[in-house]
Protein backbone atom coordinates (compact mmCIF):
# COMPACT_ATOMS: atom_id res chain seq x y z
CA UNK A 1 0.00 0.00 0.00
CA UNK A 2 1.22 3.47 -0.87
CA UNK A 3 2.90 5.72 1.69
CA UNK A 4 1.99 9.40 1.95
CA UNK A 5 2.58 12.67 3.75
CA UNK A 6 -0.75 14.11 4.84
CA UNK A 7 -1.23 17.56 6.32
CA UNK A 8 -4.65 17.40 7.94
CA UNK A 9 -5.83 17.32 10.66
CA UNK A 10 -2.11 17.42 11.53
CA UNK A 11 1.15 16.34 9.85
CA UNK A 12 0.88 12.57 9.30
CA UNK A 13 3.65 10.40 7.92
CA UNK A 14 1.72 7.38 6.74
CA UNK A 15 3.21 4.08 5.59
CA UNK A 16 4.84 0.83 6.65
CA UNK A 17 8.39 1.31 7.97
CA UNK A 18 8.09 5.04 8.57
CA UNK A 19 8.94 4.63 12.25
CA UNK A 20 12.51 4.97 10.93
CA UNK A 21 11.78 8.70 10.54
CA UNK A 22 11.14 9.19 14.27
CA UNK A 23 14.53 10.79 15.07
CA UNK A 24 14.28 13.09 12.05
CA UNK A 25 10.93 14.62 13.01
CA UNK A 26 12.12 15.69 16.47
CA UNK A 27 14.67 18.33 15.45
CA UNK A 28 12.26 20.75 13.72
CA UNK A 29 10.07 20.61 16.85
CA UNK A 30 13.01 21.54 19.09
CA UNK A 31 12.93 18.14 20.75
CA UNK A 32 16.38 16.97 21.78
CA UNK A 33 15.57 15.30 25.10
CA UNK A 34 12.11 13.76 24.73
CA UNK A 35 10.16 11.73 27.25
CA UNK A 36 8.86 8.58 25.55
CA UNK A 37 5.50 7.76 27.14
CA UNK A 38 4.06 4.29 26.69
CA UNK A 39 2.03 1.82 28.74
CA UNK A 40 3.39 -0.82 31.09
CA UNK A 41 2.49 -3.71 28.75
CA UNK A 42 4.31 -2.25 25.75
CA UNK A 43 7.48 -1.01 27.48
CA UNK A 44 9.43 -4.28 27.19
CA UNK A 45 8.25 -5.19 23.68
CA UNK A 46 10.37 -4.69 20.54
CA UNK A 47 8.09 -1.87 19.31
CA UNK A 48 9.34 0.32 22.16
CA UNK A 49 12.86 -1.07 22.63
CA UNK A 50 13.49 -0.73 18.87
CA UNK A 51 12.28 2.88 18.94
CA UNK A 52 14.56 3.66 21.88
CA UNK A 53 17.50 2.06 20.03
CA UNK A 54 16.64 4.10 16.94
CA UNK A 55 16.73 7.30 19.01
CA UNK A 56 19.96 6.34 20.79
CA UNK A 57 21.69 5.58 17.48
CA UNK A 58 20.65 9.03 16.24
CA UNK A 59 22.15 10.69 19.32
CA UNK A 60 18.78 11.56 20.88
CA UNK A 61 18.72 11.42 24.69
CA UNK A 62 15.30 9.86 25.30
CA UNK A 63 13.87 8.77 28.66
CA UNK A 64 11.20 6.06 28.99
CA UNK A 65 8.10 6.59 31.14
CA UNK A 66 5.75 3.58 31.16
CA UNK A 67 3.70 3.92 34.32
CA UNK A 68 0.46 4.22 32.36
CA UNK A 69 -2.52 1.97 33.07
CA UNK A 70 -5.09 0.67 30.57
CA UNK A 71 -7.48 3.39 31.72
CA UNK A 72 -4.81 6.06 32.44
CA UNK A 73 -5.19 7.73 35.82
CA UNK A 74 -4.56 11.25 37.05
CA UNK A 75 -1.71 9.84 39.17
CA UNK A 76 -0.09 8.39 36.02
CA UNK A 77 -0.19 11.82 34.37
CA UNK A 78 0.99 13.78 37.41
CA UNK A 79 3.98 11.45 37.95
CA UNK A 80 4.93 11.63 34.27
CA UNK A 81 4.75 15.43 34.28
CA UNK A 82 6.92 15.57 37.43
CA UNK A 83 9.54 13.34 35.80
CA UNK A 84 9.50 15.48 32.66
CA UNK A 85 10.02 18.65 34.73
CA UNK A 86 12.71 17.15 36.99
CA UNK A 87 14.73 16.02 34.00
CA UNK A 88 14.00 19.14 31.96
CA UNK A 89 12.71 17.14 29.02
CA UNK A 90 11.60 19.20 26.02
CA UNK A 91 8.74 17.20 24.52
CA UNK A 92 6.87 13.92 24.49
CA UNK A 93 6.86 10.95 22.16
CA UNK A 94 3.55 9.25 22.89
CA UNK A 95 3.68 5.67 21.67
CA UNK A 96 1.03 2.99 22.07
CA UNK A 97 -2.72 2.60 22.15
CA UNK A 98 -5.19 5.25 23.26
CA UNK A 99 -4.07 5.00 26.88
CA UNK A 100 -0.45 5.90 26.18
CA UNK A 101 -1.37 8.55 23.62
CA UNK A 102 -3.84 10.25 25.97
CA UNK A 103 -1.42 10.06 28.92
CA UNK A 104 1.43 11.43 26.79
CA UNK A 105 -0.66 14.36 25.54
CA UNK A 106 -1.83 15.18 29.08
CA UNK A 107 1.75 15.01 30.43
CA UNK A 108 3.00 17.37 27.71
CA UNK A 109 0.21 19.79 28.61
CA UNK A 110 0.54 19.59 32.39
CA UNK A 111 4.34 19.74 32.78
CA UNK A 112 4.58 23.46 32.05
CA UNK A 113 1.46 24.63 33.95
CA UNK A 114 1.30 26.07 37.45
CA UNK A 115 -2.06 24.51 38.37
CA UNK A 116 -3.10 20.99 39.24
CA UNK A 117 -4.34 18.47 36.68
CA UNK A 118 -8.05 18.63 37.46
CA UNK A 119 -8.02 22.45 37.30
CA UNK A 120 -7.90 21.89 33.55
CA UNK A 121 -10.74 19.34 33.34
CA UNK A 122 -13.78 20.80 35.06
CA UNK A 123 -16.24 22.93 33.16
CA UNK A 124 -16.57 24.11 29.59
CA UNK A 125 -14.05 26.90 30.03
CA UNK A 126 -11.42 24.70 31.72
CA UNK A 127 -9.24 24.85 28.64
CA UNK A 128 -8.95 28.65 28.89
CA UNK A 129 -6.98 28.20 32.12
CA UNK A 130 -4.24 26.33 30.24
CA UNK A 131 -1.18 28.39 29.25
CA UNK A 132 -0.97 27.46 25.56
CA UNK A 133 2.63 28.63 25.22
CA UNK A 134 3.72 26.18 27.92
CA UNK A 135 2.33 23.08 26.20
CA UNK A 136 5.23 20.94 25.02
CA UNK A 137 5.21 19.38 21.53
CA UNK A 138 4.00 15.79 21.09
CA UNK A 139 4.95 13.28 18.43
CA UNK A 140 2.33 10.51 18.40
CA UNK A 141 3.01 6.96 17.27
CA UNK A 142 -0.15 4.83 17.42
CA UNK A 143 0.33 1.07 17.79
CA UNK A 144 -3.37 0.19 17.72
CA UNK A 145 -6.02 1.26 15.23
CA UNK A 146 -8.97 2.50 17.24
CA UNK A 147 -9.08 5.57 19.43
CA UNK A 148 -7.53 7.89 16.87
CA UNK A 149 -6.13 9.86 19.78
CA UNK A 150 -3.10 10.66 17.59
CA UNK A 151 -5.21 13.22 15.72
CA UNK A 152 -7.25 14.41 18.70
CA UNK A 153 -6.93 17.47 20.93
CA UNK A 154 -8.22 15.77 24.07
CA UNK A 155 -7.10 13.23 26.65
CA UNK A 156 -9.51 11.04 28.61
CA UNK A 157 -8.06 10.53 32.10
CA UNK A 158 -9.55 8.62 35.03
CA UNK A 159 -10.14 10.64 38.19
CA UNK A 160 -9.75 7.80 40.67
CA UNK A 161 -11.24 9.71 43.58
CA UNK A 162 -14.37 10.72 41.68
CA UNK A 163 -14.47 7.35 39.85
CA UNK A 164 -15.14 9.17 36.62
CA UNK A 165 -13.38 9.75 33.34
CA UNK A 166 -12.57 13.38 32.71
CA UNK A 167 -11.74 15.07 29.46
CA UNK A 168 -8.82 17.45 29.22
CA UNK A 169 -8.98 19.44 26.03
CA UNK A 170 -6.92 22.17 24.40
CA UNK A 171 -6.26 22.89 20.72
CA UNK A 172 -2.52 22.92 21.55
CA UNK A 173 -2.72 19.27 22.63
CA UNK A 174 -3.04 18.10 19.02
CA UNK A 175 0.14 16.11 18.27
CA UNK A 176 2.44 18.11 16.00
CA UNK A 177 3.53 15.07 14.01
CA UNK A 178 2.01 11.59 13.75
CA UNK A 179 3.96 8.60 12.53
CA UNK A 180 1.25 6.28 11.26
CA UNK A 181 3.08 3.03 10.56
CA UNK A 182 0.83 0.01 10.01
CA UNK A 183 3.78 -2.37 10.50
CA UNK A 184 3.70 -1.43 14.20
CA UNK A 185 0.20 -2.89 14.52
CA UNK A 186 0.75 -6.35 12.98
CA UNK A 187 1.56 -7.91 16.35
CA UNK A 188 -1.78 -6.94 17.91
CA UNK A 189 -3.71 -10.09 18.87
CA UNK A 190 -7.07 -10.68 17.15
CA UNK A 191 -9.18 -9.74 20.19
CA UNK A 192 -7.48 -6.38 20.76
CA UNK A 193 -7.57 -5.75 17.00
CA UNK A 194 -11.33 -6.30 17.05
CA UNK A 195 -12.02 -4.24 20.18
CA UNK A 196 -9.95 -1.24 19.15
CA UNK A 197 -11.11 -1.44 15.53
CA UNK A 198 -14.77 -1.38 16.44
CA UNK A 199 -14.13 1.69 18.62
CA UNK A 200 -13.13 3.49 15.42
CA UNK A 201 -16.44 2.46 13.88
CA UNK A 202 -18.38 3.64 16.95
CA UNK A 203 -16.65 7.03 16.73
CA UNK A 204 -17.65 7.36 13.09
CA UNK A 205 -21.25 6.17 13.58
CA UNK A 206 -21.92 8.37 16.61
CA UNK A 207 -20.31 11.37 14.88
CA UNK A 208 -22.36 10.75 11.73
CA UNK A 209 -25.61 10.51 13.73
CA UNK A 210 -24.86 13.55 15.90
CA UNK A 211 -27.31 16.29 14.87
CA UNK A 212 -24.88 19.21 14.40
CA UNK A 213 -24.39 20.66 10.89
CA UNK A 214 -20.92 19.50 9.86
CA UNK A 215 -20.86 17.90 6.39
CA UNK A 216 -17.04 17.65 6.36
CA UNK A 217 -17.07 15.48 9.46
CA UNK A 218 -19.97 13.43 8.10
CA UNK A 219 -18.18 12.69 4.84
CA UNK A 220 -15.10 11.50 6.71
CA UNK A 221 -17.27 9.43 9.06
CA UNK A 222 -19.07 7.57 6.27
CA UNK A 223 -15.81 6.59 4.57
CA UNK A 224 -14.33 5.49 7.91
CA UNK A 225 -17.35 3.21 8.45
CA UNK A 226 -16.87 1.73 4.98
CA UNK A 227 -13.16 1.09 5.63
CA UNK A 228 -13.78 -0.59 9.00
CA UNK A 229 -16.55 -2.77 7.53
CA UNK A 230 -14.26 -3.78 4.64
CA UNK A 231 -10.98 -4.25 6.51
CA UNK A 232 -11.55 -5.01 10.20
CA UNK A 233 -12.60 -8.64 9.63
CA UNK A 234 -9.51 -9.08 7.41
CA UNK A 235 -7.17 -7.57 10.03
CA UNK A 236 -8.67 -9.81 12.74
CA UNK A 237 -8.35 -12.97 10.59
CA UNK A 238 -4.88 -12.16 9.21
CA UNK A 239 -2.95 -9.81 11.48
CA UNK A 240 0.02 -9.62 9.10
CA UNK A 241 -2.07 -8.20 6.24
CA UNK A 242 -0.47 -4.77 5.91
CA UNK A 243 -3.16 -3.45 3.57
CA UNK A 244 -5.83 -4.27 6.16
CA UNK A 245 -3.73 -2.84 8.99
CA UNK A 246 -3.05 0.34 7.00
CA UNK A 247 -6.69 0.89 6.13
CA UNK A 248 -7.67 0.35 9.78
CA UNK A 249 -5.03 2.83 10.98
CA UNK A 250 -6.37 5.42 8.54
CA UNK A 251 -9.97 4.66 9.55
CA UNK A 252 -9.10 5.16 13.23
CA UNK A 253 -7.67 8.61 12.53
CA UNK A 254 -10.74 9.40 10.43
CA UNK A 255 -13.14 8.33 13.18
CA UNK A 256 -11.44 10.65 15.64
CA UNK A 257 -11.36 13.48 13.10
CA UNK A 258 -15.10 13.07 12.56
CA UNK A 259 -16.08 13.01 16.21
CA UNK A 260 -15.22 16.63 16.82
CA UNK A 261 -18.79 16.91 15.50
CA UNK A 262 -19.97 15.01 18.58
CA UNK A 263 -20.28 11.52 20.02
CA UNK A 264 -23.33 10.09 21.76
CA UNK A 265 -24.97 7.81 24.27
CA UNK A 266 -22.85 4.74 23.46
CA UNK A 267 -19.74 6.59 24.61
CA UNK A 268 -21.61 8.14 27.56
CA UNK A 269 -22.53 4.73 28.97
CA UNK A 270 -19.21 3.18 28.00
CA UNK A 271 -17.14 5.89 29.73
CA UNK A 272 -19.04 5.30 32.99
CA UNK A 273 -18.85 1.50 32.79
CA UNK A 274 -15.12 1.74 32.04
CA UNK A 275 -14.54 4.02 35.03
CA UNK A 276 -16.54 1.83 37.46
CA UNK A 277 -15.60 -1.65 36.23
CA UNK A 278 -12.25 -1.03 34.46
CA UNK A 279 -13.51 -2.64 31.24
CA UNK A 280 -11.79 -2.19 27.87
CA UNK A 281 -13.11 0.96 26.16
CA UNK A 282 -13.51 -0.45 22.66
CA UNK A 283 -14.99 -3.73 23.85
CA UNK A 284 -17.49 -1.89 26.05
CA UNK A 285 -18.51 0.33 23.12
CA UNK A 286 -18.88 -2.68 20.85
CA UNK A 287 -21.34 -4.28 23.26
CA UNK A 288 -23.37 -1.09 23.82
CA UNK A 289 -23.44 -0.01 20.14
CA UNK A 290 -26.43 -1.90 18.68
CA UNK A 291 -28.59 -0.98 21.67
CA UNK A 292 -27.64 2.67 21.37
CA UNK A 293 -28.53 2.63 17.67
CA UNK A 294 -31.85 0.94 18.41
CA UNK A 295 -32.72 3.55 21.02
CA UNK A 296 -31.72 6.37 18.66
CA UNK A 297 -33.71 4.99 15.70
CA UNK A 298 -36.37 7.73 15.78
CA UNK A 299 -33.63 10.32 15.19
CA UNK A 300 -31.14 8.56 12.94
CA UNK A 301 -33.14 6.04 10.88
CA UNK A 302 -32.46 7.78 7.56
CA UNK A 303 -28.74 8.00 8.27
CA UNK A 304 -28.50 4.34 9.24
CA UNK A 305 -30.38 3.40 6.05
CA UNK A 306 -27.80 5.42 4.08
CA UNK A 307 -25.01 3.47 5.81
CA UNK A 308 -26.74 0.22 4.82
CA UNK A 309 -26.68 1.49 1.21
CA UNK A 310 -22.99 2.45 1.39
CA UNK A 311 -22.10 -0.99 2.75
CA UNK A 312 -24.30 -2.65 0.10
CA UNK A 313 -26.06 -4.67 2.77
CA UNK A 314 -28.74 -7.16 1.68
CA UNK A 315 -31.43 -5.08 3.42
CA UNK A 316 -31.13 -1.33 2.75
CA UNK A 317 -32.82 0.03 5.87
CA UNK A 318 -31.95 1.22 9.36
CA UNK A 319 -32.98 -2.16 10.72
CA UNK A 320 -30.74 -3.83 8.15
CA UNK A 321 -27.79 -1.78 9.40
CA UNK A 322 -28.45 -2.63 13.05
CA UNK A 323 -28.75 -6.34 12.12
CA UNK A 324 -25.38 -6.01 10.39
CA UNK A 325 -23.84 -4.57 13.57
CA UNK A 326 -25.16 -7.53 15.57
CA UNK A 327 -23.68 -9.90 12.95
CA UNK A 328 -20.33 -8.06 12.92
CA UNK A 329 -20.14 -8.28 16.70
CA UNK A 330 -20.73 -12.00 16.53
CA UNK A 331 -18.16 -12.49 13.74
CA UNK A 332 -15.59 -10.62 15.84
CA UNK A 333 -16.47 -12.76 18.88
CA UNK A 334 -17.62 -9.77 20.92
CA UNK A 335 -19.70 -10.97 23.90
CA UNK A 336 -23.42 -10.15 23.54
CA UNK A 337 -23.79 -8.39 26.91
CA UNK A 338 -21.83 -6.43 29.51
CA UNK A 339 -22.73 -9.19 31.99
CA UNK A 340 -20.04 -11.30 30.29
CA UNK A 341 -17.46 -8.69 31.37
CA UNK A 342 -18.53 -9.04 35.00
CA UNK A 343 -20.73 -5.92 34.95
CA UNK A 344 -23.90 -6.34 37.05
CA UNK A 345 -27.02 -4.17 37.14
CA UNK A 346 -26.72 -3.17 40.81
CA UNK A 347 -25.68 0.40 39.99
CA UNK A 348 -27.89 0.87 36.92
CA UNK A 349 -29.67 3.94 38.23
CA UNK A 350 -26.42 5.65 39.22
CA UNK A 351 -24.87 4.71 35.86
CA UNK A 352 -27.78 6.40 34.07
CA UNK A 353 -27.19 9.59 36.05
CA UNK A 354 -23.41 9.55 35.59
CA UNK A 355 -23.80 8.85 31.86
CA UNK A 356 -26.17 11.81 31.57
CA UNK A 357 -23.40 14.05 32.96
CA UNK A 358 -20.81 12.63 30.52
CA UNK A 359 -19.50 15.16 27.96
CA UNK A 360 -20.55 12.84 25.09
CA UNK A 361 -24.26 13.06 25.95
CA UNK A 362 -25.10 16.45 24.39
CA UNK A 363 -23.84 15.15 21.02
CA UNK A 364 -26.28 12.25 20.93
CA UNK A 365 -28.51 11.84 17.87
CA UNK A 366 -31.51 12.91 19.97
CA UNK A 367 -31.98 14.34 23.47
CA UNK A 368 -31.78 11.67 26.17
CA UNK A 369 -32.24 11.89 29.95
CA UNK A 370 -30.78 9.83 32.78
CA UNK A 371 -33.70 7.37 32.64
CA UNK A 372 -33.09 6.74 28.91
CA UNK A 373 -29.42 6.09 29.59
CA UNK A 374 -30.29 3.78 32.48
CA UNK A 375 -32.50 1.80 30.04
CA UNK A 376 -29.66 1.74 27.50
CA UNK A 377 -27.27 0.44 30.16
CA UNK A 378 -29.77 -2.23 31.28
CA UNK A 379 -30.20 -3.42 27.68
CA UNK A 380 -26.42 -3.63 27.12
CA UNK A 381 -25.85 -5.22 30.53
CA UNK A 382 -28.39 -7.99 29.94
CA UNK A 383 -28.17 -8.17 26.16
CA UNK A 384 -31.96 -7.80 25.98
CA UNK A 385 -33.33 -5.16 23.58
CA UNK A 386 -36.67 -5.28 25.45
CA UNK A 387 -35.06 -3.33 28.31
CA UNK A 388 -35.12 -0.25 26.03
CA UNK A 389 -38.92 -0.28 26.13
CA UNK A 390 -39.41 -0.89 29.85
Ligand SMILES: [Zn+2]
Pocket residue numbers: 147199202203267281285
Ligand atom coordinates in the same frame (compact mmCIF):
# COMPACT_ATOMS: atom_id res chain seq x y z
ZN1 LIG B 1 -14.05 5.64 21.83
